[in-house]
Amino acid sequence: MNTTPTRSLSSIMDGNSFQATNLGLLPSNEQALIRRRMAALGTSYRLFYRTPVHADRAEGCYLFTPDGTRYLDAYNNVASVGHANQRVIDAVGLQMGKLNTHTRYLQDGIVEHSEQLLATFPEYLNSVMYTNSGSEANDLAIRVARLWTGGEGLVVTAEAYHGTTELLSRVSPAISGGFPEDPSVRVIAAPDTYRVETNDMGAWFAAQVREAFEDLLAHGIKPAAFLADSIFSSDGIFPNPVGYLRPAIEVCHEYGALFIADEVQPGFGRTGDTFWGFERHGVEADLVSMGKPMGNGIPVAALVGRTEILDRFGTEVPYFNTFGGNSVSIAAANAVLSFIQETGLQSQVATVGASLRDAISTITSDAAFVGDVRGSGLYIGVEIVTDRDSKSPDGGRALAIVNDLRDRGVLISVAGPGNNVLKIRPPLVFGTSEVALFSDRFADTIAAAGNA
């Protein structure tokens, strides 16, 4: 592992990555494969873990290596309705045999799915545009917000990550080295409910947002948007208390800016409480981007918004996305949404998530290096600290825990500016037997970490 700077790359990027210096730890066939991979794919392609997981097949919440070793997946939110979900496989297979083309032809599927998707939103969010990734959706959202408001100014949190395009690099401080100076962007402190000393997180966070908008105005920059993921995943996972986001969104609207809810992480029932993360806080979003779990791995993403806002963009700026909303991506999205709705998955997530959080809290109650266990539904963060008084992030120990757990057959990773928050974010089909298995292994890992 590299030495950890105060603000290091978050786990989205680099925190938990394999180092070539460890190549010798691996069996020779994996060494050979990694060498070929490094030759063809280059330095952007980091692998997870001190010793990477060689993935061959997966089912439900389990990944298997070529030799049959099983891993419990407590990390992947893309396969939200489970790896190799039969309903998604069938829907994609059926549609591929029939038609897979773009949106310039009239097709029934996209209209039906759009209506079903929009029905999950409050009535004022009544129009949708499709893209291939959450990144394309967020990039589009900013363009739409800037056109609508006539402003350029954007506000994001300290460790925000909103995607891969050039524009999104400007609102993604999590990528440190790749985060350019941009006079129209303001970075505010995250609502770190573990460390910020306040009795009123809502007022405190709203004050940060206000200060950022005032500073934009003071520099002659009109505000366009406050862009945030309502569980602040890359900042370290801060979902609670419910409602604390409301004053910040009121401030955003007071300044004439749009609130872009980045639902790539909290959307599609992940939090258990509501289908969309922003609803949990009782706020109005003007634009809502979504991605990762939408097609269970088939690339599909979307931007939902008020009709008048999206129509203004659609009228003034030609936009066509070749694969966006194509027949097969829509079929996958439709299978995922129908599965979630018909199996009552969101309420299962609430129940299972609560029991997983309880188990983790119990297991870690005596561990002085565990400062906080928090989360909502199946998105859980566990703060690894040097001690409970100083609350200093202990990224080294967090990574050791992640790797130890991997060696015991359970996959998680880290989040937060210090790479010290265990990120536990399994497929939504995680059940009681998976909670039991996770708890068993996690207890061993925490015990081992305490003795280390």
Next chain:
Amino acid sequence: MNTTPTRSLSSIMDGNSFQATNLGLLPSNEQALIRRRMAALGTSYRLFYRTPVHADRAEGCYLFTPDGTRYLDAYNNVASVGHANQRVIDAVGLQMGKLNTHTRYLQDGIVEHSEQLLATFPEYLNSVMYTNSGSEANDLAIRVARLWTGGEGLVVTAEAYHGTTELLSRVSPAISGGFPEDPSVRVIAAPDTYRVETNDMGAWFAAQVREAFEDLLAHGIKPAAFLADSIFSSDGIFPNPVGYLRPAIEVCHEYGALFIADEVQPGFGRTGDTFWGFERHGVEADLVSMGKPMGNGIPVAALVGRTEILDRFGTEVPYFNTFGGNSVSIAAANAVLSFIQETGLQSQVATVGASLRDAISTITSDAAFVGDVRGSGLYIGVEIVTDRDSKSPDGGRALAIVNDLRDRGVLISVAGPGNNVLKIRPPLVFGTSEVALFSDRFADTIAAAGNA
């Protein structure tokens, strides 16, 4: 149709789109579906043709409506190995049942496919990164080029279109209304081999590129890249004479800028002559982006480049693309590439394309409104003009031809700044029987247009 301004939206966007005022021309079930579509999807979602094509299924080079009406597809380059290609269906189905996850786990498929893909390139292009769309690949290419050169300046042609992200809107003059002023971008004239009066297109075009780089330097902007599609699709399709691009690329390299070959249109054997469009001109590309046909409709795209260039970016700028290079997208890409290679599709494209061009030339030889027939492989452009002396674009007649041909069961569209170049770009599996069918219908349309 809107009145056509001198520089209108190209067909990528708007040239050939359905107007709601024509709703009354359609059967009532389609009217109802379009109304629902307009309500859910909004104004960005334009449909092709005066009366849209209601697509239900497709096979090979044919699309079918729900009532079984058949259309010959002479337009879609995404389904390059044919609609509902069985090999792609099988590969995707098999992989979906096995595993579909991201590149942070070690997987065999992506390594094998990357080696197979890189083997189609000259040896100096030896590294690949995966994205979900040609847009994401072009956006990444510009970021990579700017980091590598330390420059910001970009040069593109007059009607260039390079994709959907905010950054790409700055290098896509084709989107008129959405094309922002950007001090680091220079727009040069397209190599319009039909209208530019020169005996040496290579020298003429190189002079445009040189002038643009000089102007950048005069404004204190260091050149980063010349970004071009080597058949200049959206500019009006200018593939010939072979080699005319060479002096321009020499100029590009003389100024220390990278040549980014946007292969979204000419790549994967489309031109018949070479697998990649830039190779046709005997030039060296530093970065190569690809997209549309790569997965036959499953979203997958890539950026290929010199290892040292991509590795510099990978080391300095954290980049992770969630769906990019995922197991199923790679399986689709691998099926497409293998199909093209194993069926000898490229040489078939060369033969069939030549016979299609010959047929079109014969059919239009006496039509005074047809100024030029040009192309390479299965990318053919037909200039519709007011008369052969003035060469004035006749976008109105071109659209009438497109719509008449649609009514006769053949799908094409238009390209070029005047929306007046018939764009004929069928799936690569277009065969001799499709050439015969196309020619039959096209002859009727040209005859009808002559009598109009």
